[in-house]
Amino acid sequence: MNFAKTIGLMGLVVACGAARAAGPSEAEVANAEEVVSKVRAAARYLHDKGTSAFADFHHKDSKWVWKDSYVFVYDCRKDRMIAHPLRPDLVGKPIMQITDNSGKFIFKELCKVGSEARGGWVEYSWPKPGAGRLSRKVSYAMAADISFSSGVQVSAGIYDEGITLAELNKVLEKMSDPAKYPAL
Amino acid sequence: MADQKLGNPAVVGLAGFGLTTMVLQFHNVGWMGLGPVVWLGLIFGGLAQMIAGLQEMKTGNNFGYCAFTGYGCFWIALALLLLGNHYNIYTSSKTDVGWFLVAWTLFTVILWVGAMRVSSALAITFTLLLIGFILLDLAHFGYPDLTVVAGYELMVTAAMAWYIMAHIIYADLFGRDVLPVGKPWLS
Numbered sequence: 001m002n003f004a005k006t007i008g009l010m011g012l013v014v015a016c017g018a019a020r021a022a023g024p025s026e027a028e029v030a031n032a033e034e035v036v037s038k039v040r041a042a043a044r045y046l047h048d049k050g051t052s053a054f055a056d057f058h059h060k061d062s063k064w065v066w067k068d069s070y071v072f073v074y075d076c077r078k079d080r081m082i083a084h085p086l087r088p089d090l091v092g093k094p095i096m097q098i099t100d101n102s103g104k105f106i107f108k109e110l111c112k113v114g115s116e117a118r119g120g121w122v123e124y125s126w127p128k129p130g131a132g133r134l135s136r137k138v139s140y141a142m143a144a145d146i147s148f149s150s151g152v153q154v155s156a157g158i159y160d161e162g163i164t165l166a167e168l169n170k171v172l173e174k175m176s177d178p179a180k181y182p183a184l
Numbered sequence: 185m186a187d188q189k190l191g192n193p194a195v196v197g198l199a200g201f202g203l204t205t206m207v208l209q210f211h212n213v214g215w216m217g218l219g220p221v222v223w224l225g226l227i228f229g230g231l232a233q234m235i236a237g238l239q240e241m242k243t244g245n246n247f248g249y250c251a252f253t254g255y256g257c258f259w260i261a262l263a264l265l266l267l268g269n270h271y272n273i274y275t276s277s278k279t280d281v282g283w284f285l286v287a288w289t290l291f292t293v294i295l296w297v298g299a300m301r302v303s304s305a306l307a308i309t310f311t312l313l314l315i316g317f318i319l320l321d322l323a324h325f326g327y328p329d330l331t332v333v334a335g336y337e338l339m340v341t342a343a344m345a346w347y348i349m350a351h352i353i354y355a356d357l358f359g360r361d362v363l364p365v366g367k368p369w370l371s
């Protein structure tokens with residue numbers, strides 16, 4: 001192997017590494033199925049543990065933060081953020097007035113679809129973790145069944161510029177049997 | 185001393201039962217948080233009602249003895265259960281709380297029949313209380329929206345308990361029956 005070939009090979013290796021660093025690999029991007037499973041697991045966890053479990057959703061290193069997604073917990077009736085691992089400044093604050101850059105009232109929409117029997121999806125703009133800019137986010141919301149606290153919901157989202165709500169609803173349809181898709 | 189007038193422990197028992205039940209419903213319909221429910225549940229609905237219940241023993245009133253002591257303990261247990269769930273001590277799932285409420289529903293059925301032998305007002309109070317417990321049971325087993333229905337229904341229950349409390353207090357103060365409680369449903 002001559003010197004030029006060696007340099008060329010090294011350049012290729014560096015370029016491949018840079019490409020991997022520039023765009024997250026598939027393993028680092030949460031998909032819709034994972035989001036639904038995580039949200040269901042979070043709702044189940046809150047059902048079993050009650051309000052003491054809220055504290056477990058505050059931490060960045062908990063199991064509720066994975067890949068580029070995370071579970072956040074809020075109270076639609078009390079209009080309060082209960083837990084948000086990446087935005088602790090929002091915890092305890094009113095949520096209903098929060099809008100994205102198109103003026104959509106994010107939590108009004110989440111609370112609306114989350115109160116439906118199997119939950120639902122809402123798309124909006126939100127900063128992607130680590131990206132430092134707004135991205136299209138589609139979050140899945142569902143009610144958490146806690147004794148004497150009927151307004152609590154849990155939600156998590158995917159960052160995807162292309163996927164449609166119809167496609168996401170198909171995922172939900174496919175996962176309608178929790179026995180086949182157990183909570184993570 | 186033998187002729188010394190004694191108070192009726194039921195006024196305190198009904199006051200604690202009514203007020204704490206009312207405050208829990210303010211929470212259940214979404215007007216307020218759980219904090220005051222826990223502390224009132226421990227002190228007024230719990231401790232005071234339980235002491236009133238224990239005082240009923242000396243009056244020879246087994247119904248009041250069992251009901252006030254029992255529901256006093258209900259409030260203490262519920263408040264401790266909520267505290268336990270908050271501080272991660274012997275946590276209860278929603279299903280666990282549901283079964284806790286089912287047991288109290290069954291207890292209430294027995295007292296509901298007894299209440300029909302006391303007065304119309306007490307029979308109405310226990311009928312409403314029983315319906316409220318059943319609604320809360322259902323709210324814990326698949327119908328969470330019924331919590332709000334139970335909330336309004338149990339506010340009426342609490343008001344009925346206060347009506348009977350007022351009946352006893354006013355009869356004493358006015359020297360006549362200002363707020364009648366009606367005849368027993370079962371004779």
